Amino acid sequence: MASGVTVSDVCKTTYEEIKKDKKHRYVIFFIKDERQIDVEVIGARDEEYDQFLTNLQAGGAGECRYGLYDFEYTHQCQGTSEASKKQKLFLMSWCPDTAKVKKKMLYSSSFDALKKSLVGVQKYIQATDLSEASQEAVEEKLRATDRQ
Amino acid sequence: MSTGMLYGGDEIGALVFDPGHHSLRVGYAQEDTPKAEIPAVVGVAPDESFKVEPEVKTEDGNVSSKPSQNKYYIDTTFLHVPRANMELHSYMKDGMIENWDMFEKILDYSYEKIIQSESQYHPVLFSESPWNQRQKREKLTEIMFEKYKVPAFFLVKNAALAAFANGRATALVIDSGATHTSAVPVLDGYVISNAVVKSPLGGDYLILRAREMLDSLKIDLTPAALISAKDVVREKDIPRCTRKKLNFQPSNSWMTYMMKRTVQDFQQTVLQVAESPYDERFVSNIPSVHYEFPSGYHQDFGNERFKLAEGLFDHAMLGAGHIAATSAGMCDVDIRPALYSSVVLTGGNSLVQGFSDRLSRDLQSRTPGSMKLKMIAANGTVERRFGAWVGGSILASIGTFQQMWMSMQEYQESGKSQIDRKCP
Ligand SMILES: Nc1ncnc2c1ncn2[C@@H]1O[C@H](COP(=O)(O)OP(=O)(O)O)[C@@H](O)[C@H]1O
Numbered sequence: 001m002a003s004g005v006t007v008s009d010v011c012k013t014t015y016e017e018i019k020k021d022k023k024h025r026y027v028i029f030f031i032k033d034e035r036q037i038d039v040e041v042i043g044a045r046d047e048e049y050d051q052f053l054t055n056l057q058a059g060g061a062g063e064c065r066y067g068l069y070d071f072e073y074t075h076q077c078q079g080t081s082e083a084s085k086k087q088k089l090f091l092m093s094w095c096p097d098t099a100k101v102k103k104k105m106l107y108s109s110s111f112d113a114l115k116k117s118l119v120g121v122q123k124y125i126q127a128t129d130l131s132e133a134s135q136e137a138v139e140e141k142l143r144a145t146d147r148q
Numbered sequence: 149m150s151t152g153m154l155y156g157g158d159e160i161g162a163l164v165f166d167p168g169h170h171s172l173r174v175g176y177a178q179e180d181t182p183k184a185e186i187p188a189v190v191g192v193a194p195d196e197s198f199k200v201e202p203e204v205k206t207e208d209g210n211v212s213s214k215p216s217q218n219k220y221y222i223d224t225t226f227l228h229v230p231r232a233n234m235e236l237h238s239y240m241k242d243g244m245i246e247n248w249d250m251f252e253k254i255l256d257y258s259y260e261k262i263i264q265s266e267s268q269y270h271p272v273l274f275s276e277s278p279w280n281q282r283q284k285r286e287k288l289t290e291i292m293f294e295k296y297k298v299p300a301f302f303l304v305k306n307a308a309l310a311a312f313a314n315g316r317a318t319a320l321v322i323d324s325g326a327t328h329t330s331a332v333p334v335l336d337g338y339v340i341s342n343a344v345v346k347s348p349l350g351g352d353y354l355i356l357r358a359r360e361m362l363d364s365l366k367i368d369l370t371p372a373a374l375i376s377a378k379d380v381v382r383e384k385d386i387p388r389c390t391r392k393k394l395n396f397q398p399s400n401s402w403m404t405y406m407m408k409r410t411v412q413d414f415q416q417t418v419l420q421v422a423e424s425p426y427d428e429r430f431v432s433n434i435p436s437v438h439y440e441f442p443s444g445y446h447q448d449f450g451n452e453r454f455k456l457a458e459g460l461f462d463h464a465m466l467g468a469g470h471i472a473a474t475s476a477g478m479c480d481v482d483i484r485p486a487l488y489s490s491v492v493l494t495g496g497n498s499l500v501q502g503f504s505d506r507l508s509r510d511l512q513s514r515t516p517g518s519m520k521l522k523m524i525a526a527n528g529t530v531e532r533r534f535g536a537w538v539g540g541s542i543l544a545s546i547g548t549f550q551q552m553w554m555s556m557q558e559y560q561e562s563g564k565s566q567i568d569r570k571c572p
Binding site: 001002003004005006033034035064093095096097099101102104105106107108109111112115124126128132141144 | 304305308311312313314315316317318336337338485486489490518522531538539542543546547548549550551552571572
């Protein structure tokens with residue numbers, strides 16, 4: 001069951017610019033006029049994770065957003081001394097507890113539309129507070145799939 | 149921006165119905181709370197005004213008795229009055245609508261008295277239990293289009309609505325209502341039906357246990373509706389109240405229902421779930437709660453408060469924590485971490501004091517080490533009791549959702565089975 005909210009083409013092209021061209025570090029999406037998911041902020045390649053978090057929350061405590069991030073970390077291969085650099089794309093829905101129910105409903109029931117439009121994302125994260133959205137928490141989630 | 153359907157240039161609001169065993173929640177989409185919460189029982193009594201009518205002669209000369217005429221009593225103010233020969237009927241069974249005739253009476257009442265508008269003007273969104281049957285979904289669709297002539301209709305699983313209203317498209321929804329508690333995994337807004345786990349331990353179970361305890365203490369449970377006056381008595385003294393004089397005996401079903409309501413108030417005021425498995429030594433110094441019954445009898449309740457509520461958790465197979473973990477365990481390994489990190493608590497019975505803390509503790513001990521547990525429980529009692537209704541209210545008012553409805557035209561062209569395609 002979904003809200004019927006659609007995804008703008010800009011979302012898809014911006015996503016491809018990150019995925020293929022590594023042109024940006026992240027992108028923040030918002031739902032415009034309760035109709036369409038659109039790009040709000042694009043983060044430059046050299047920006048830090050904190051800036052992503054700041055922009056994700058720029059709407060204030062009552063707002064929800066989506067964020068896509070090209071995350072990098074080093075992975076220690078087991079049994080060897082080699083460390084490899086990993087890059088993973090994650091898509092996050094940000095619905096803080098303090099957001100109005102209306103916003104939570106709108107963003108959560110439209111998340112699937114965005115998921116389906118952005119093909120190739122490695123991890124989906126639902127976050128209601130910083131314990132789920134922080135750099136450490138995200139890294140832990142991304143690493144969890146490496147161990148297998 | 150449009151928030152409803154347009155008819156002759158007027159914007160008409162959609163309606164949201166959320167049927168449960170305890171009550172039916174009904175109101176306008178976009179509003180914060182339902183307009184009414186109607187008890188899920190219908191009172192039926194023979195209509196005396198028909199009895200005096202003469203017998204009818206049929207064409208072949210036989211005398212046929214006139215079909216018996218009944219009067220229906222709906223909603224608290226009408227139900228809570230003793231009436232001669234009034235029997236109460238429930239129309240719900242196992243979380244689903246069972247008695248359609250009775251349910252239609254409730255719908256008639258809702259349109260006439262609560263909505264006060266004609267059904268043909270308002271699109272209708274209904275919530276349904278995660279295990280609702282195909283034939284029941286089609287039946288409801290048929291009734292809404294054929295009898296109520298609604299312009300558009302939609303059905304959504306109540307667990308999905310509750311998850312969305314709490315900001316999650318993927319969640320493990322723990323819904324504790326009157327007749328059962330269920331653990332329902334929701335993935336991207338869709339229920340994973342084969343991993344739903346149910347337990348019959350809900351609010352009614354607590355009422356049953358409380359009733360046993362109160363009966364063993366020989367406490368007078370005469371409902372307020374039968375009491376005309378009462379004196380102030382000292383704690384634990386025999387109550388002195390005057391009963392209303394009736395020239396008939398209220399039916400058993402009415403008495404049972406009214407006593408249940410009496411015990412329900414006691415249960416909601418007094419009961420509390422202990423933080424960890426109940427142990428008399430630890431709870432003995434916890435404050436007791438003073439409670440006065442409609443009869444005027446009053447006393448303190450201490451340990452009983454915890455002992456009674458413990459049943460929701462201490463059962464090996466049916467406890468709330470157990471069914472939650474079982475449900476998660478039946479889902480694909482890949483999505484389990486997402487479920488454990490999104491446990492959404494909803495339903496009126498989850499408001500029993502201490503419920504969410506205990507569930508959180510209980511579930512923590514069952515969460516696989518590699519996963520993180522996160523429980524999401526709305527603070528407001530309205531959002532918890534009416535979680536699904538609130539979710540439906542918002543969904544039905546979203547502009548883009550207006551294209552999702554199953555319309556009257558679609559119904560006429562494709563029939564009731566279209567509901568399974570439009571609202572899987
Ligand atoms: N504040 C409260 N404290 C404890 N129990 C409550 C409270 N409010 C409602 N309940 C209980 O919740 C149950 C009804 O929950 P609800 O989710 O409305 O059920 P249903 O969906 O079956 O109608 C009843 O058993 C009622 O006693």
